[in-house]
Amino acid sequence: MTLIREADLGTPAIKSSVLLTVEVDGKTVMVPEGTSVMRAAALTGVTVPKLCASDNLEPFGSCRLCLVEIEGRRGTPASCTTPVEEGMRVTTQTPDLASLRRGVMELYISDHPLDCLTCPANGDCELQDMAGAVGLREVRYGYDGANHLDAPVDDSNPYFDFDPSKCIVCSRCVRACDEVQGTFALNIMGRGFDSTVSAGGTAFVDSECVSCGACVQACPTSTLIEKSVVEQGQPEHSVVTTCAYCGVGCAFKAEMRGNEVIRMMPFKDGKANHGHSCVKGRFAWGYATHSERILSPMIRERITDPWREVSWEEAIGYAASEFKRLQAQYGRDAVGGITSSRCTNEETFLVQKLVRAGFGNNNVDTCARVCHSPTGYGLSATLGTSAGTQDFDSVEQADVVMVIGANPTDAHPVFASQLKRRLRGGARLIVIDPRRIDLVKMPHVQADYHLPLLPGTNVAVINALAHVVVTEGLVDEPYVAERCEPEAFERWRAFIAEERNSPEAVEGATGVPAADLRAAARLYATGGNAAIYYGLGVTEHSQGSTMVMGMANLAMATGNLGRPGVGVNPLRGQNNVQGSCDMGSFPHEFSGYRHVSNDGVRTMFEEAWDVGLETEPGLRIPNMFDAALDGTFKGMYIQGEDLVQSDPNTKHVTAALAAMECVVVHDLFLNETATYAHVFLPGSSFLEKDGTFTNAERRISRVRKAIPPKAGLADWEATMALSNALGYPMTYEHPSEIMDEIARLTPTFAGVSYEKLDRLGSIQWPCNDAAPEGTPVMHEHGFVRGQGLFMVTEYVPTDERTNDRFPLLLTTGRILTQYNVGAQTRRTPNVVWHGEDLLEIHPWDAENRGINDGDLVVVNSRTGETALRAKVSERMQPGVVYTTFHHPDTSANVVTTEFADWATDCPEYKVTAVQVSRTRQRSAWQTEYAATREATTRIAVPAETQP
Amino acid sequence: MVHKANQIALFFASFPREEAIERVADHLRRFWEPRMRRQIIGHVAQGGAGLHELALEAVRRLDAPAPAEQGSGR
Structure with missing residues (x-):
């Protein structure tokens, strides 16, 4: 294994059907019109020295290192800003050019610390490389002139340092912030010799910088550099893998030294991210080695007992015997399982297989239930x-x-x-x-x-x-006539044209000005x-x-x-929401979205799995809770999901879990659900296993093991062990074999294999004989169902209503630096930016209640109450308040209701009628949580280690 | 459960009555686990208080699922 260094061709690729022929140092190449001389040279294999150019940034022409000579032209133009012309003949190396470049480098180095041997970028520094490339042997100006060598380091950002003494003011960081990230947080302050990179005149951590890492990646020196590199040194090999945060599914290089991750670098060939990243994927991976990771299986008879560390064999054996006992005592349908959108396709496929084939029922669901x-x-x-x-x-x-x-x-x-x-x-x-x-x-x-x-x-x-579209004649009639069911369309057209659906008629209910809606x-x-x-x-x-x-x-x-x-x-919330749904995680369907009552499909699975399968749909997550409280659902295996923190009406969820006799939590941490668990199986992070994730664009990408599982088993291995203990054999040697089975049983995955994924980088399903390399855009030649079906969509107001007692509407969501229930990001320095959940409230609503920014407020709903600090914000509209659900000690879902989507039971997190008022104390629920959390997570000290 | 069944009925209420009833019934068959269907069938047998008319009719068209099977999985 080696460190992957992607080629940088200097300027971006240009799309043009016109190709021009150009000769560089005697080598001929054809390039699209508009291509720079620098890129054309790189495509012939000729490297032109450069410092300010990068092929993810528009050419800038400031460093003056990339000068070339062009036959028939005077002077030495910058190759990055000079477009090729037909028949152009370029020379990149002459004595004059060498002299010019050395002169430029002398100027740079005259104001640069000569500490290469102790510099953290040693071995990964373009300035160092260019000094070598141009043959710099002396600096005639000396080092005693005016300089920036005493400029102080800004180490305020938790993930990277800014050392302006090493800056050559190439503007790559500023341009990366502008062009790649689009935040415009950086600029060049001052003029001439006083020019310096600035985060808006303030410390990085206080600036508008979103810590995406684009500037750090762009920096050709060690001016902007990861703290992990400063502290640990340069990595020596890379493992290309896929981010485990949101549904974008960015490809990363885990840059390693031995089994230690030094940094995560966005992978240029990643087709979802094209070499870009965000603060979570780029920097917030430290949770994987956090001291709170549980690395030993644990069991306990009662949830009031302390946890007892045991071997994998004992934990798996105990869980299996409990599930068997519950099924024998309460019936086959008394147990079930939950797959996770944070786990791989292979892992979710195995969990649903365990439930269907091992438990013998269809009581499997996934956390996509509560999102998409x-x-x-x-x-x-x-x-x-x-x-x-x-x-x-x-x-x-x-x-x-x-x-x-x-x-x-x-x-x-x-x-x-x-x-x-x-x-x-x-x-x-x-x-x-x-x-x-x-x-x-x-x-x-x-x-x-x-x-x-x-x-x-x-x-x-x-x-x-x-x-508006229908009544103003804006329907694409030929398209609809060609592609859609005519009867359904006419029914929909008649419905939607009714005056009660007009912008003016709904303005009162929606609050949206009719004129704006019409214009939109x-x-x-x-x-x-x-x-x-x-x-x-x-x-x-x-x-x-x-x-x-x-x-x-x-x-x-x-x-x-x-x-x-x-x-x-x-836009899928979690990394593998799409995949977990694709893999048959819902209780009514097999992988590829085929209903369990479909005899042909079920027979295929029965033959492949050598077991009879249930024909009826199983319980959804909220149904499981209800059944638990009814006494007919007694045990569940939960992989990688924190039901207590993420599902609505926390009290209802915890009552249901407490009513069960065997809850198995398979996770990285003792999450909130583990409070109600009897068996804890230590999970493996995305760095510790092989598999695939499928992102929001149906893109299947490889997850590659960078380090061994810290707890000994990857999640797929633990599920396999549980299935074997239950008596349903699973014998996979590697996740690739699981994917092969998925491909055999799932038409949309028929052409997917690890070999093809390694070859192509990633694949968007459907991938089969008709589309052997995948399908970027769906429905190109007609809809998958045949004709598109217009559905009548009557507006039915939610039953959750405001009134005098609960006059505001609460809506919940997430913010940039935290992720979902925060289990990962709360265990990283991201807490610098978001250490607690806040309640955003419009100034009018705040003023009416005497609330100032930062005040502790209590949010009451018909379901419960919680206290948190207020953030007065004009982002809100009057009457609407907002909070996040990242922190368990706030637990926004104590407040949310069990109202849910009519078709899928997806909870109505976005609409809860609440009242907000100032308070001096945490809610009763929070007080109890704080008092009991420690007791419910106790781990018994083994007898031999006791004093 | 009644609330949920009524939500389903309200969505399909815009369809012609016969089609709406069948779509509600089909939804219950495809997505409701047998013990839930048994419960709603039992509720209708008791008069079906609170159920939307389409839901009531749809539930009447459901076959009662077999009782839950006792015994272990595999």
Whole structure:
């Protein structure tokens, strides 16, 4: 294994059908028109010295190292900013050029510390490389002149240092922040010799910097450098793998020294991220070695007992015997399992197989239940498949982007950077969100329309948008006639044209000005390629599935499906939401979304698994809770999911778990659910196992083991051991064998193998004989279901209503630096930016209640109450408050209700009627939590180690 | 359970009555675990208080699932 260093061709690739022939140092190459001389040279294998150029940044021409000679031209132009011309003949090495370059390097080095041997970038420094490349042997100016060598280091960011004494002011960091990340947090302050890189005149940690790492990656010296490299030294080998955070699924190089991760570097060939990253994937991986990781299996008879560390054999044997006992005592259907969107495809496939084949029932569900299950239902009903329609790169061809109920700059930051780049390039933007999210107005991005609807009124808004399309003659009639079921379309057209669906009629309920809504609808329908991107602000409603269908209706009606630049695109919350759904984690269907009652499909699985399978659907997660409280559901195996912190109405969840007799938690940490567990199986982080994740664009990417499992077994091995102990044999030697089985049993994965993934880098399903290298854009030649099906989407207000007692609407979500229940990110320095959940409240609502920024406030709902600090913010609209659910001592889900999507039971996290008031104390629930948390997580000290 | 069944009925209420009833029934068959179907069938047998008319009719069309099987899995 070696350290992977991707080639840098100096300037970005240019797309042009016109090819020009150019000769560089006698070597001929054909390149697209507009290509730089530097890139053309690199393509011939000629390396031109450079410092300010990088092929992920527009050419800048400041360092003056890349000078070349061009036949027939005077002077020595910079190769990075000079485009090739037909027949151009370029020379990159002459005595004059060498002299010029040495002169430039002398100037740089005259103001640079000569501490290469002790510099953390030693061995990975472009300045050092260039000094060697140009043959620098002396600095005629000496080192005693004016310099920046005493400039203080800014070490305020928890992940990287900024040492301006080493800066050559090439502006790569500033340009990376602008062009790659799109945050515009850095600039060059001062003029001439006084020019310095600045994070807006303040310390990095206090600046607008989002710690994506693009500037650190771009820096050619050690001016911006990871603290881990400063402290540990340079890595020596790389393992290419996939990030375990959000649904973007960024490819990373885990840069290693032995079994130690030195840093995570975004992989340039990653097709989801193209070499970019965010603060979580790039830096927040320290949880994997956090001292709170549990590395030994543990059991206890009662949840009030302390945990007892045991061997894997004893823990697995105990769990299996308990599950067998429960099934013998209470019936075959008294147990079940939960797969995780944080685990690999292979692991989720094994857990659902264990439940179906080992337990003999279909009581398997996944955490997608509480996030994107309506996406599956809604897109399947209308288009025929439970997945987003595009690849991320499709956005580069979008003319109009409609973001609904999503906050990509926080939750999907790397895709957000790509989106912002397209918006800066001229695409128009419609934002539909109760909050004024950053995309509404930020540097160089401004939404054309922000429709600030009231939580719970999505369907009314989408219907009103469609009403404008239908009644103003904006339907793409030929498209609909060719691709959609005519009877269903006519029924929908008649429904949607009714006056009660007009923007004016729904304005009172939605709070969206009718004129804005009409204008947004016209823009979406007539602005060229129009693409919808949406998040949990769509799905986590009592009409989540209806809303998904409504978006599909709108896209079909305007012809915005089936080609690049358009589509209906769910932004999946977790890394493997798509994959866990694909793998048959839902209780009613096998992998590939095929119902368990389908005799042909079930027979195929029965033959492959050599076991009879249940024909009836199993319990969903909330059904499991209800059944537990009814006394008919007694045990569950939970892999990689914290039900207590993430599911709604915490008291209901904990009562259900407490009523069970065997709860097996398989996780990295003693999470909140483990409080109610009898068996704890230590999990393996994404760095410790092989497998695959499938991201929001259906892209299957490899997860590669960088270090051995810290607890001894990868998760798939632990599941296999449990299945074997239950009496259902599993004998896989490697996750690739599990993928081979998935491919044999799942038509959309038929062409997927580890060999092909290694060869292609990643694959978007469907991947089969018809599409052997995968499918970037779905529905290109017709919808998967045949004809697109318009569904009538009646707006039905949620039963969760405000009143005098609960006059505000609470909506929940996440922020950039934390992830989901925070189990990972809370155990990293990301807590610097978000150490507690805050309640965002509009100044009017705050003033009416005498609340100041930072005050402790209590949030009451019909379900419960919790106290947290207030953040007064004009991002909110009056009447709506917002919080995150990252911290268990706040536990926003103590407040949320059990109202849920009609079709899928996805909880209505986005609409809870609450009251907010100042308080001096934590809630009773929080007080009890603080008092009991330690007792419920006690681990007994082995007798031989006791004093 | 009644609330959930009524939510389903409300979604399909815009379809022609016969189709709506069948779609509600189909949804219950495809997504509700047998013990849940047994419960709602039992509720309808008791008069079906609180159920939307379409849900009531749909539940009447469901076959009662077999009682839960005793014994171990595999």
